[in-house]
Amino acid sequence: MTKPQKAGRPTIRIVAKEAGVSQATVSRAFSQPDMLTPATVAKVLATAKRLGYVPNQIARALSTGRSGNIALILPDVTNPFFAALMRGAQAAAHKRGYATFLGDTDETAAQEDLLLTKLAVQVDGFLLASPRQSEENIRKHAARRPLVVINRDLADIGRVLVDTTGGFRDAVRLLAELGHRRIAYVGAPRGSWSNQQRAAAVEAAGAEHGISVHQIDAVRPSHEAGQACVGEALATGATAALTVDDVVAQGMIAGLSDRGLSVPGDFSLVGCDNVIASTTYPQLTSVDAHCAEAGARAVDLLLDSLLEEGPLDNSLVIPGELIVRGTTGPAPNPPISDPRPTTDTR
Amino acid sequence: MTKPQKAGRPTIRIVAKEAGVSQATVSRAFSQPDMLTPATVAKVLATAKRLGYVPNQIARALSTGRSGNIALILPDVTNPFFAALMRGAQAAAHKRGYATFLGDTDETAAQEDLLLTKLAVQVDGFLLASPRQSEENIRKHAARRPLVVINRDLADIGRVLVDTTGGFRDAVRLLAELGHRRIAYVGAPRGSWSNQQRAAAVEAAGAEHGISVHQIDAVRPSHEAGQACVGEALATGATAALTVDDVVAQGMIAGLSDRGLSVPGDFSLVGCDNVIASTTYPQLTSVDAHCAEAGARAVDLLLDSLLEEGPLDNSLVIPGELIVRGTTGPAPNPPISDPRPTTDTR
DNA sequence: ATATTCCATGAAACCGGTTGCATGGAGTCT
DNA sequence: AGACTCCATGCAACCGGTTTCATGGAATAT
Numbered sequence: 001m002t003k004p005q006k007a008g009r010p011t012i013r014i015v016a017k018e019a020g021v022s023q024a025t026v027s028r029a030f031s032q033p034d035m036l037t038p039a040t041v042a043k044v045l046a047t048a049k050r051l052g053y054v055p056n057q058i059a060r061a062l063s064t065g066r067s068g069n070i071a072l073i074l075p076d077v078t079n080p081f082f083a084a085l086m087r088g089a090q091a092a093a094h095k096r097g098y099a100t101f102l103g104d105t106d107e108t109a110a111q112e113d114l115l116l117t118k119l120a121v122q123v124d125g126f127l128l129a130s131p132r133q134s135e136e137n138i139r140k141h142a143a144r145r146p147l148v149v150i151n152r153d154l155a156d157i158g159r160v161l162v163d164t165t166g167g168f169r170d171a172v173r174l175l176a177e178l179g180h181r182r183i184a185y186v187g188a189p190r191g192s193w194s195n196q197q198r199a200a201a202v203e204a205a206g207a208e209h210g211i212s213v214h215q216i217d218a219v220r221p222s223h224e225a226g227q228a229c230v231g232e233a234l235a236t237g238a239t240a241a242l243t244v245d246d247v248v249a250q251g252m253i254a255g256l257s258d259r260g261l262s263v264p265g266d267f268s269l270v271g272c273d274n275v276i277a278s279t280t281y282p283q284l285t286s287v288d289a290h291c292a293e294a295g296a297r298a299v300d301l302l303l304d305s306l307l308e309e310g311p312l313d314n315s316l317v318i319p320g321e322l323i324v325r326g327t328t329g330p331a332p333n334p335p336i337s338d339p340r341p342t343t344d345t346r
Numbered sequence: 347m348t349k350p351q352k353a354g355r356p357t358i359r360i361v362a363k364e365a366g367v368s369q370a371t372v373s374r375a376f377s378q379p380d381m382l383t384p385a386t387v388a389k390v391l392a393t394a395k396r397l398g399y400v401p402n403q404i405a406r407a408l409s410t411g412r413s414g415n416i417a418l419i420l421p422d423v424t425n426p427f428f429a430a431l432m433r434g435a436q437a438a439a440h441k442r443g444y445a446t447f448l449g450d451t452d453e454t455a456a457q458e459d460l461l462l463t464k465l466a467v468q469v470d471g472f473l474l475a476s477p478r479q480s481e482e483n484i485r486k487h488a489a490r491r492p493l494v495v496i497n498r499d500l501a502d503i504g505r506v507l508v509d510t511t512g513g514f515r516d517a518v519r520l521l522a523e524l525g526h527r528r529i530a531y532v533g534a535p536r537g538s539w540s541n542q543q544r545a546a547a548v549e550a551a552g553a554e555h556g557i558s559v560h561q562i563d564a565v566r567p568s569h570e571a572g573q574a575c576v577g578e579a580l581a582t583g584a585t586a587a588l589t590v591d592d593v594v595a596q597g598m599i600a601g602l603s604d605r606g607l608s609v610p611g612d613f614s615l616v617g618c619d620n621v622i623a624s625t626t627y628p629q630l631t632s633v634d635a636h637c638a639e640a641g642a643r644a645v646d647l648l649l650d651s652l653l654e655e656g657p658l659d660n661s662l663v664i665p666g667e668l669i670v671r672g673t674t675g676p677a678p679n680p681p682i683s684d685p686r687p688t689t690d691t692r
Numbered sequence: 693a694t695a696t697t698c699c700a701t702g703a704a705a706c707c708g709g710t711t712g713c714a715t716g717g718a719g720t721c722t
Numbered sequence: 723a724g725a726c727t728c729c730a731t732g733c734a735a736c737c738g739g740t741t742t743c744a745t746g747g748a749a750t751a752t
Binding site for chain 4 (some may be wrong): 371381382383410411
Binding site (some may be wrong): 062144 | 355400403404407413422423424428429432433437445446447449450452459467468560569596597599600615624625627628629
């Protein structure tokens with residue numbers, strides 16, 4: 001049995017012998033000092049300090065079943081929405097003394113499942129963001145370890161939902177007031193809860209304002225996919241588009257510019273998440289998803305549930321509001337047409 | 347002893363009994379299959395799979411002294427450079443069976459130090475990206491656990507360096523060929539190794555081509571800081587700028603557009619990292635830093651060093667090349683002047 | 693003074709793996 | 723056929739903590 005990096009690191013037994021007490025007493029001096037005489041505690045802590053003893057977290061975890069770690073599983077860390085979420089979550093966990101594992105699933109359900117299985121023993125609970133996985137599988141994992149999902153609505157499972165319905169409704173109203181009569185909603189991926197919620201909100205608000213809404217499915221929530229959707233959007237006669245996230249919206253800015261069309265002069269855009277919105281040019285009108293807060297609140301929900309014994313079935317809804325910036329303007333009259341309708345091959 | 351969340355999780359002894367072998371055999375079937383008959387391995391793995399057995403990483407860590415975890419410590423996960431790095435690192439670690447802790451230091455040395463200390467017991471090694479910390483402190487931590495730094499050049503410590511010198515030299519030559527005679531380098535943060543390296547490369551290449559180079563310090567490598575630097579850059583009479591990273595360059599596009607100036611018509615820009623470069627408009631000419639690869643190689647370096655017994659003092663240099671896109675063009679003649687020189691308050 | 697309660701402490705059995713050493717059956721050599 | 727290797731497998735002692743239960747001395751009650 002090789003023992004790397006262990007040179008001279010004192011154990012609880014060494015401290016016990018040195019302090020003239022049993023190892024149980026040393027253990028208690030650290031984990032349950034109230035059980036001991038103040039004098040004993042002081043004596044033990046003094047010897048421990050003198051010897052440079054630090055409790056071994058791994059041994060503790062094996063014995064107690066609690067590791068003091070959580071894991072954050074998400075589809076793609078390079079997506080700014082998840083990056084922001086991660087930042088909020090990691091900071092909140094750290095504040096409460098927990099360390100955070102990171103699992104990037106590369107948008108695949110299989111990888112998600114694997115990480116959830118492999119990390120289960122090492123963590124006290126999971127944060128699962130925008131799962132790409134079957135409900136059944138998620139429930140299976142939730143039964144084994146406390147689990148909070150973000151942006152998926154599963155009854156009886158802890159969840160944090162960013163409700164962008166209001167924001168999208170306001171966005172559609174804004175576009176209506178600006179004179180737009182035909183708009184598009186560009187979403188992806190198809191099965192995602194967030195996408196379905198946003199699509200439905202736009203649909204409903206469109207009906208309310210007497211605006212026609214055309215739904216477009218992008219292959220992925222990516223810049224390229226957004227860029228590639230411009231042709232289809234223009235073909236519908238839309239003069240504005242709302243998108244599932246800011247990255248897609250930014251892609252559409254690029255696609256429009258490729259055609260020599262300007263935003264918002266020729267076409268208006270509304271993104272979602274508000275996560276790169278202020279760094280695009282022009283600055284993107286977007287629905288703020290409070291990503292960092294969502295991450296932090298999800299951690300709080302998870303860690304609170306670790307203390308109480310009860311099941312973890314709380315849900316938390318964070319409303320997202322519209323933030324109006326520079327990509328929404330009056331509808332062009334007449335609507336512009338695609339200067340190169342054939343180059344788009346979607 | 348409370349045993350939370352353990353319900354029904356099979357142990358090695360259960361599998362052993364079920365498969366009709368000893369626990370040692372089950373253990374070996376997972377960790378040293380070559381020691382056993384292929385038939386035995388197959389039998390054990392089959393029963394293990396049937397029972398849903400997964401080796402308990404914590405128990406293994408306690409016994410071997412190796413946790414199978416590494417930690418990645420970096421200044422800001424929402425910075426796309428680090429996000430890409432993280433993605434490469436996490437994937438490489440996962441491929442070799444290691445799980446990854448994430449530590450976001452919020453750009454502070456203190457947080458960095460804290461995370462390094464707290465996670466030390468739980469990991470086999472650290473990846474420390476763009477440390478904001480004193481060399482002395484880094485060495486202290488490196489003495490305790492294997493550690494690979496990214497983008498900092500410390501003798502006798504494992505390190506991966508993205509050498510963008512060549513890319514910046516090419517960029518300056520390109521600008522020279524395009525007729526630019528006065529250029530700016532916009533960098534941050536001051537002490538960062540990457541920044542110093544890039545600044546020096548631009549300075550040297552400028553001298554070589556007889557171009558005057560003006561150094562500008564941004565407060566942070568952020569969009570806002572880049573935007574705020576535009577006034578200073580224009581005031582020097584520069585017709586082009588190279589920046590420490592793509593985010594700053596994108597900020598400058600915004601700042602120039604604010605003034606009604608176009609890129610590259612009125613001003614040329616070269617970013618670095620090539621990480622959001624293709625998603626800006628116009629697409630950014632940038633020096634590719636191969637971020638994901640750097641992360642992956644750093645992981646390989648770290649994990650390889652875990653196998654050999656020797657000290658970890660290898661260094662790996664990844665050259666970054668110039669990728670020419672749409673933000674570099676012929677120098678305007680005469681150089682444009684700042685349409686609103688007083689609004690800039692830096 | 694004796695019986696009773698209380699509580700600080702210790703002994704030892706865990707947690708779930710790994711691994712040094714012993715063992716015995718098959719294969720090889722003479 | 724008998725002696726000798728060889729090696730797949732098993733036994734049991736770890737890794738470093740936590741926790742149950744027993745214990746005995748002091749404090750309290752009778």
